[in-house]
Amino acid sequence: MDDLRKLQDDDKTIHEIKKNIKNKKHYFIEDGILFRKQQLPLSSVPYVPTGRIRADILKIYHDTPANGAHFGRDKTTRKIKERYYWPTMIADIRNHINSCLPCAQNNYRRQKLPGKLKPIPPPEGIWKLLSMDFHGPITPTSKKGNRYIISLTDVLSKFVITKA
Structure with missing residues (x-):
């Protein structure tokens, strides 16, 4: 938690939230760490600062076998939301999963493939086709x-x- 506290201290957005904490009903500070209150599940999770730590969390929760390795967007989002918060989390998770090479290679397309085009012979004259x-x-x-x-x-x- 000391590492997280140091990273939060260096983040401008978190600094602004801490400075105006009285006006922020979804946030509170405990032991110098900014937390966000969540409705579902009823818990509080630390606000993750920008930088490498977000990428590390995405890798841990999506890429490692210990956490289910390569779950889809919804399951990965649910698992990360249970423990962390940052404003662009959902977009970051989607981008990480969309750029995951093993997922792209192993997941089948859920959409139907487009139909094949059939050549149309050229018309014999004006207003014929x-x-x-x-x-x-x-x-x-x-x-x-x-x-x-x-x-x-x-x-x-x-x-x-x-x-x-």
């Missing part, structure tokens, strides 16, 4: 109050007709 798109909702609306646009395109000439 058309494409249509809907756009919207758009703002501002047209004078008639329309919020969507339909466009019709001739594939050969690239001539476009739009209607709101």
Whole structure:
């Protein structure tokens, strides 16, 4: 805890919170260490200063076999939140897991792969092959109050007709 106290003393954000602790209902100081009160689970956890210590915590809770090694985002977040706090924790955990090479190599995709495109033969003439798109909702609306646009395109000439 002495190391954490020293790291907190060097952090500007933590220094500002400690200076205005009376206005911060979610924080308190114990033995010179800034803690954050949490609702779930009902406990208090130390505020982790910026720097290497955050990366070390991420490695310990995501990369090491003793802590379950390479759990997903939700489980890793829950485990870290039980013991620590810093404002960018969720984004930092997501970025750490997204950049984890073993996770990328071993996790299967949960999303369906995109379908394969099939080639379309070129049209035999103008207005023989058309494409249509809907756009919207758009703002501002047209004078008639329309919020969507339909466009019709001739594939050969690239001539476009739009209607709101």
